[in-house]
Amino acid sequence: MQAVIQDRYGTPDVLRLGELPEPVPADDEILLRVRAVSLNGSDRENLTGRPAYARWSNGLRRPRHPVPGSDVAGVVAGVGSAVTEYAVGDELFGELAGYRGGLAELVCTRPDLLARKPGGLSFAEASTIPQAGGIARRATADVRPGDRVLVNGAGGAGGVFVVALAKHAGAEVTAVDRADKTDFLREIGADRTIDFTTQDWADERDSFDLIVDLVAHRSPLRVHRALPRGGRYAMVGGLARILLSTAIAGPLVGRATGKRVGVLVVPQSRAELEAVTALVAQGAVTPRIDHVYPLRDAPAAFARLAAGESRGKLVLEVSEADSR
Numbered sequence: 001m002q003a004v005i006q007d008r009y010g011t012p013d014v015l016r017l018g019e020l021p022e023p024v025p026a027d028d029e030i031l032l033r034v035r036a037v038s039l040n041g042s043d044r045e046n047l048t049g050r051p052a053y054a055r056w057s058n059g060l061r062r063p064r065h066p067v068p069g070s071d072v073a074g075v076v077a078g079v080g081s082a083v084t085e086y087a088v089g090d091e092l093f094g095e096l097a098g099y100r101g102g103l104a105e106l107v108c109t110r111p112d113l114l115a116r117k118p119g120g121l122s123f124a125e126a127s128t129i130p131q132a133g134g135i136a137r138r139a140t141a142d143v144r145p146g147d148r149v150l151v152n153g154a155g156g157a158g159g160v161f162v163v164a165l166a167k168h169a170g171a172e173v174t175a176v177d178r179a180d181k182t183d184f185l186r187e188i189g190a191d192r193t194i195d196f197t198t199q200d201w202a203d204e205r206d207s208f209d210l211i212v213d214l215v216a217h218r219s220p221l222r223v224h225r226a227l228p229r230g231g232r233y234a235m236v237g238g239l240a241r242i243l244l245s246t247a248i249a250g251p252l253v254g255r256a257t258g259k260r261v262g263v264l265v266v267p268q269s270r271a272e273l274e275a276v277t278a279l280v281a282q283g284a285v286t287p288r289i290d291h292v293y294p295l296r297d298a299p300a301a302f303a304r305l306a307a308g309e310s311r312g313k314l315v316l317e318v319s320e321a322d323s324r
């Protein structure tokens with residue numbers, strides 16, 4: 001089968017299209033014929049091996065799994081003997097364990113990480129949902145009308161979903177990203193925008209009931225000041241040392257200040273996926289696609305991801321067939 005192969009960490013030009021043996025599903029796995037894969041910040045991290053946590057699970061010196069790609073939509077091509085919930089021909093989508101393996105014609109995965117693709121969505125649209133939607137649903141689950149929500153890294157894959165779901169919950173949303181994304185951030189619903197290259201939101205005091213930080217690089221001692229008592233800071237991604245300090249010191253800072261400061265860990269499951277899919281069906285968030293590439297153009301798609309040029313998701317179509 002054709003697959004995108006990554007033998008080492010680096011820039012998009014380390015990716016090459018090659019041939020790999022077709023995988024065979026274990027008894028508890030399904031074999032998915034991949035139709036579309038959307039890219040997330042985690043794919044860029046797994047390409048470069050930075051931040052350091054990308055290597056903790058993925059291989060310290062080189063990627064253990066040679067095929068990148070996490071968020072897939074496709075058609076069941078085979079099932080293991082213990083799989084009862086899905087059958088050959090079912091159209092499914094979801095996030096792969098370890099965020100690897102999607103950029104191939106076929107991938108084996110656990111059925112409990114996949115859900116049925118809504119009929120109204122193309123494979124490309126469905127592939128945009130799993131990781132970004134899961135982050136956003138968890139991050140905004142407690143948002144109440146009138147809450148002041150700041151999204152740091154709002155113009156990226158997860159941020160776009162967080163802004164949309166926070167708005168849907170009735171929040172007043174401040175979106176932080178580069179100045180050239182201001183129009184895009186307004187378009188997706190932000191009430192206020194901050195250009196992080198000229199202004200530091202962490203200088204504000206008691207200003208946000210919830211901060212969702214997708215690109216964390218400030219210590220818990222610094223970020224909590226932007227929250228009032230009862231406010232919450234949720235780190236989703238960012239520097240590895242900030243991940244550690246937020247996980248360890250965040251709860252202590254929170255206890256001492258009457259706030260909640262910590263790392264948001266988003267579980268992968270069919271229930272999570274179905275909950276996000278229901279929000280998409282309600283119109284709370286709409287999949288946004290910046291560009292669709294054929295599989296052979298994976299280096300170009302990753303280059304656009306790395307350059308921060310996309311406004312919405314980048315999608316790779318894996319099979320030659322129409323993606324609907």
Ligand SMILES: NC(=O)c1ccc[n+]([C@@H]2O[C@H](COP(=O)([O-])OP(=O)(O)OC[C@H]3O[C@@H](n4cnc5c(N)ncnc54)[C@H](OP(=O)(O)O)[C@@H]3O)[C@@H](O)[C@H]2O)c1
Pocket residue numbers: 040041042044045131135152153154155156157158159176177178196214215235236237238264265266267305306307308309
């Ligand atoms: N906690 C969990 O369970 C979980 C699960 C999955 C993924 N994650 C993590 O979630 C994180 C975010 O993912 P994503 O897909 O949303 O990433 P993304 O698509 O790369 O988006 C990040 C956005 O932040 C912008 N940005 C860069 N530096 C910034 C700064 N200093 N201040 C504000 N904005 C800045 C980027 O702009 P440019 O592109 O222009 O630089 C981009 O628009 C990743 O680190 C991923 O590993 C966490």
